[in-house]
Amino acid sequence: MSDSTAPGGQAAPGEDLSQAISRELPFLRRYARALTGSQSSGDRYAMATLEAILADPAALQTGLTVRVGLFSVFHSVWQNADAPVAKAEDRLAAAAQAHLARLTRNSREALLLQTIEGFSAAEVGQILGTSEDEAAALVERAFAEMENSILGKVMVIEDEAIIAMDIAAIVEAMGHSVTGVARTRSEAVALAAKERPDLILADIQLADNSSGIDAVSDIIADMGLLPVIFITAFPERLLTGQRPEPTFLINKPYTEEQVRSAVSQAMFFSSTETLNA
Known part of the structure; x- marks a missing residue:
């Protein structure tokens, strides 16, 4: 709310x-x-x-x-x-x-x-x-x-180590595998190239002041459509209707239930419209 x-x-x-x-x-x-x-x-x-x-x-x-x-x-x-x-x-x-x-x-x-x-x-x-x-x-x-329908590989883009570990633990407890955690835009692109994910879970603001939105856009440009979940402390800034918006968006601070739900939804209903930079 x-x-x-x-x-x-x-x-x-x-x-x-x-x-x-x-x-x-x-x-x-x-x-x-x-x-x-x-x-x-x-x-x-x-x-x-x-x-x-x-x-x-x-x-x-x-x-x-x-x-x-x-x-x-x-x-x-x-x-x-x-x-x-x-x-x-x-x-x-x-x-x-x-x-x-x-x-x-x-x-x-x-x-x-x-x-x-x-x-x-x-x-x-x-x-x-x-x-x-x-x-x-x-x-x-x-x-x-x-959760019983689809299991896959999840990539996490998050610059805060504790949050990244928590998200990875939730995802793995659901039965998915985590391909890795990236802290910056360049790390994210390299990680995706190393092992194609089935789902990306991305923060908006990254460690080097780069954008998780830009990272996801780069990956999708190379690999085509992938389901994506964005995380942000300010969802209203992205829900303006002025440009394409993410299909799945989690508020910070999040709950385990929100992550589980969004991951299940995104993997299950894996048609994603992502943000343009």
Whole structure:
């Protein structure tokens, strides 16, 4: 949840409803993008959500926080459209959609809502129209189904040694192998050339003031599309809609559940739109 969100996800003092929705919109777009696997597709559903609210302000149900209400309206739009994912534009996307067809209904949504967007099990239940217990069960089911689907090689780009070790330990505990850790842009490019990863997990700001975004762009330019997860302490700076955005984005400080979820999502739904330098 954004640090600027008022307690309970309500509008901040002196803030009207439109301002409160605007403040939450970047995070709805992040969720929609990860859910659909495409920035353009995710943005279309986020826009459809806003249009639904404009047409019927009562759609933001009384008793729900602005944040929960906004995501609830999104899910009404999403389910009415039969929860489609983005059109398969390449081999990776087509493979991901084949995997998605085997997931328990709503489990992936519940996983993203709780682990990436920070909703409680009770709030996930409100958004999905189910009970708190069922929402928690959906999250656990998603972890099991997704983690057992795809295992691979993960490359970590992170300049802080303790964080790099922690991320590597989480990834390895999931059954993936870690090809290595790079601290700079040049190290990252060299490491990827040595052993092609199946997934890249990259910090934004690196040891020599180089950019993890630039490192990933260099690697993808050489190797083609790869699933990528970016980590940053300031996600709102990247969720502006002004340029291509990462499909998977983790806030710092992160939790183990967030890393597990993002890695599973990225490996499972391995169609990535990455940032341009």
